[in-house]
Amino acid sequence: MTHPIFKKLSFCIASIVAGWISAFAMNPTSFWPCIFVGLSALYWLYSKTSSAGQAFGAGFFFAIGYFTTGLWWIGNALLVEGNDFAWVWPISVIGLPALLAFFTATYLALARMSANPKSFSGFCAFALFLTFSEWARGHAFTGFPWNLYGYVWADYLPIAQAAFYIGAYGLTFVTIMLAALAGFLFVSSNPLPNKIIAAGVALLVLAGMYAGGQMRLNAHETEYDIRNGLIVVQPNIPQDMKWDPIETQNNFLKIVSLSKGSIFADPQPENIFIVWPETAISPSVYMVNENMQRMNELLSSYTKSHLFLITGVLRRLASDEPKFANSVMLLGNDMRMLDVYDKYHLVPFGEFIPFQQWIPLKPVAAFKGFERGKGASTISHAGIPAFSPLICYEVIFPGNVVATEEKRPRWIVNVTNDGWYGDSAGPYQHFAQTRMRAIEEGIPVVRSANTGISGVFDAYGRTVESAGIFEEAAIVTTLPLPARETPTKVPLYWQVFLLFFSVFCILNLLKSKTYQ
Numbered sequence: 001m002t003h004p005i006f007k008k009l010s011f012c013i014a015s016i017v018a019g020w021i022s023a024f025a026m027n028p029t030s031f032w033p034c035i036f037v038g039l040s041a042l043y044w045l046y047s048k049t050s051s052a053g054q055a056f057g058a059g060f061f062f063a064i065g066y067f068t069t070g071l072w073w074i075g076n077a078l079l080v081e082g083n084d085f086a087w088v089w090p091i092s093v094i095g096l097p098a099l100l101a102f103f104t105a106t107y108l109a110l111a112r113m114s115a116n117p118k119s120f121s122g123f124c125a126f127a128l129f130l131t132f133s134e135w136a137r138g139h140a141f142t143g144f145p146w147n148l149y150g151y152v153w154a155d156y157l158p159i160a161q162a163a164f165y166i167g168a169y170g171l172t173f174v175t176i177m178l179a180a181l182a183g184f185l186f187v188s189s190n191p192l193p194n195k196i197i198a199a200g201v202a203l204l205v206l207a208g209m210y211a212g213g214q215m216r217l218n219a220h221e222t223e224y225d226i227r228n229g230l231i232v233v234q235p236n237i238p239q240d241m242k243w244d245p246i247e248t249q250n251n252f253l254k255i256v257s258l259s260k261g262s263i264f265a266d267p268q269p270e271n272i273f274i275v276w277p278e279t280a281i282s283p284s285v286y287m288v289n290e291n292m293q294r295m296n297e298l299l300s301s302y303t304k305s306h307l308f309l310i311t312g313v314l315r316r317l318a319s320d321e322p323k324f325a326n327s328v329m330l331l332g333n334d335m336r337m338l339d340v341y342d343k344y345h346l347v348p349f350g351e352f353i354p355f356q357q358w359i360p361l362k363p364v365a366a367f368k369g370f371e372r373g374k375g376a377s378t379i380s381h382a383g384i385p386a387f388s389p390l391i392c393y394e395v396i397f398p399g400n401v402v403a404t405e406e407k408r409p410r411w412i413v414n415v416t417n418d419g420w421y422g423d424s425a426g427p428y429q430h431f432a433q434t435r436m437r438a439i440e441e442g443i444p445v446v447r448s449a450n451t452g453i454s455g456v457f458d459a460y461g462r463t464v465e466s467a468g469i470f471e472e473a474a475i476v477t478t479l480p481l482p483a484r485e486t487p488t489k490v491p492l493y494w495q496v497f498l499l500f501f502s503v504f505c506i507l508n509l510l511k512s513k514t515y516q
Contacts, residue, residue: 011045012061018042019065025152026070028428032152036179038066039149043126043183047117052109059108059133060101067097070147073424100137100144107133123184131173138169138397142348145396147429149175154432157461158213159206163440164487168398174209178202222458223481228385229269229305232446232475233258233276234454234467239419242450245284252285256294258474260301268304269478271384277450278312278391278417279326286313292335299333307333308384312391312415312448315340317371325371328389328415330379338381342373343391378406385410385479392416395445396433402441410482412437412445419451423469427453435461442483459483 022038024031042062049055075093111129115122130149138145150171153159163171181202185195235255241247259274285291299307309331317323326343380386388402388409395401395414402409414434418427431453438445438457444464445457454473455466458480467473 011048012057015042015045015058015061016065018045019062019067020069021065022062022149023066023069023147026147026425026429027151027154027432028425030152030155030432032156035149035152035175036182038062039176039179040181040183040186043117043123043180044186046108046112046126047183047187049112049117052113055112056105056109058105060105063101063104064097066104066147067100068093070425070429071097073421073426076421076424076426103133103137103140104130107136117184118187118189120184120188123180123188126180126184127173127176130176131169134172135169142345143397145398146393146433148172148398149179151429151433151436154435154461156210157217157439158210160436160439160461161213161216162209163436164216164442164483164485168436168440174205178206217460217462220460220483222460222462222464224478225385225481226267226478227270228479229264229272230446230456230475230477230479231259231262231272231274232448232454232456232465232467232477233274233280234449234452234471234473234475235277235280236451236470236472237419238451239417242279242417242419243282248282248284249288249291252281252291253294254472255280256298258472259298262474262476264305264476264478270305272302272305272307273384273446273479274298274307274309274311275413275415275446275448276309276311277448277454278415279314280312280415280450281329282314283316295331296335299331299335302333306383308338310387310389310413310415312417313340315342323371325373326391327373328391328413330381339379341377341379341389341391343370343394344373344375345394345397346370346372347393376400376403378403378409380407380409387411387413390414393430395437395447396430398437398440401437402443408486409443411443411479412441414445414447415449416447417450418453427451427469431455435463440487442485442487444480444482446479456480 018038018041021034021041025035025038042058045058046055049058072093074096107129108126111125114125117123117126134145134148137143138148148168150163150168152175153171162174166174181198185198188195233255235251235258237251237254242251255276295309299309311329311331313327313329315325315327317325328341330338332338376388378386378388386407386409390401390412395412401412416430418430421427427449431447434445434447435457438459439461442459444459447456448454452467452469452471454475456464456475456477458464459482464480465475465477467475
């Protein structure tokens, strides 16, 4: 007879392994069958629970395996030479996955309270509540919607096209339904013909998504706005040299040098946009007159076009005490600042410390973070296509990358510095999620990353141009056009309402129809 402790331990380990397998469906491995194996295994384990508490445990340990495997690279940022917060490394590598796991665990417990896992209503509850757990972790506190289950399709463009119609969370729901179905059919006592029909329907749905997405791609080749040229700079400055006082000047000269001399085919574009990465300019740069002169020479060097610089800036704010913002500036060829955007989604423990005033530690008390911006914004200026600026991981937030109350942008500019994370999974996952925003919003995305991966996506997620990790490059291309269709998405609060409404309707409808 198996000892109860051994049974519990085996259950926990099996849940962790299921999460570990699922994580390999994400970039950089991007092997989508792993999510089918992992979520089906989770459903099998979930079906063996007899209480909400046990379901909580299954969800928690599954998420521990999933998030530690998918997010281990975050700790790399704390190991860069000179970082005073290396002591936070265990919190980021273990504590963050544990915190995120509470979302998965809590909603699986609620699903278990709603219906029997061996019934069809129980399967629907599992998929709906697990989807809502993803939505919740993407919005609670500062939100962190990284590696949503729907992102397994980021490298499979035909299926990823569904995000244009149903959004990232809708695609996540469909993915969970398809991926966990094998687990449900395994534990269900439905007749074999019914199981075969259910599996056949799932295959038809997956095939239909692929076919529909491929038809959309075939019907819409990449089109370019030849009036607007792009020079996307990736300087590849190592993180331990980026803020070195001795190297700061050389870093700036390198960026300027990469921005010069690009040649566009005739007819020459009316506008040329040079895009520099996050914090490419800092006070130690723009306080030096010679540097401003070099920028002026650069911006006046392309005589056949109107030149604009879109750059990340570490911006000192006008105040009595030193305050800074992580910003994006639009500069004209006369060096005049045309517009500025301040980052809104700040990184916890990197750009601000939550509950800082209540943490009695000297390094925490001394930490000076960034001032928070006002939210998504559209930069619109006469004669140029309006764009939405996003800094670093702001691009991962579905439905929150363009300002809904302003003029709809024609493109997104994402400036970032992934140099903190080295050649880990992080930059590849970040790049994949940037692609999903292009598909979801139906507008091209231009991405400048310090050490990579930089690139230009068209409105359907196709990579027009890219520069790999640790490459020194200047991408020269023209701006792709937006999709001809405009995405029609249900407003956020209606999404929440409809999700809950669907849960209760389905469960009430099937309450008396439990299939054993």
